[in-house]
Amino acid sequence: MTYEFLEHTADIKFRAKGKSIEEVFKESAMALKETMTKGTEIKKIEEKDVGVEGKDYESMLRNFLEEFLFLFDAEDFILSDVTEVMIDGFRLVATVKGDIIDNYKLTNDVKAITYNEMYVKETEKGWEAQVVLDV
Template sequence: MDDEFTDDDYIIPTVKYEYLDHPADIQLHSWGGSLEEAFEQCAIAMFNYMSPIDDVEILQKYDIESEGHDLDSLLYNYLDELLFMFSAEPFLIAKKIKITEFDKTNYRIKATAFGEEFSLDKHQQGTEIKAITYSAMKIIEPPASDNFEVFVIVDI
């Protein structure tokens, strides 16, 4: 974990996600001007669902890496790695995610999560996300548009 920050690390992106009803779970829907932004927004949607991130301060940052064999598995592994970061050491709840490397050819992501250690004394407990699923996962990459979308159902 690196504790040195730049001014850009504190700039919070505009919210570009929503929650869609699903019979037993919840579906995260995010979008952005690039696939990277849609992935970042999906991760923030996940954290915000587990605990509202309005009160989260950017006090720590944590780097993660994930790989896949296609875009779906890359998205799954990326979110799973972030969920693990929240559920185990360092117990970080992220207010911001910045993808620093996105390799769509070899299906690799490097990202930095910005936030602080989750504490019941400070943060509201939302709904526990038990796992990421492949169920109805969809990644929309329009060839001539800047409206990339991601749909992921999470097990609650």
């Protein structure tokens, strides 16, 4: 569905909403992408599969988002879109599309995904997650 950025003195905080748990994970990834790209449009050139686990939804979300920081630093990959997310218990597999970072001028350095004020919860309207990024 959507995500929005909230105030945080030193870091970046966002809240993502979705009809399903899968959608809220996807929206969280898109909020992370927005933070890393600051609106630069990224082409969908390469496809990658991402698989993570967690001990609860929060740690699974953290591990999922962290994967994009790893892909960025280690494989020069920047996310454009999450095309599919499947969640079974606390295991997640996703298919994502993006491009090589050398094709863009990116400057925003997200250091880490934190647990600070983090939650993933079911609401009357669906699912909601909140994440603070250390930048």
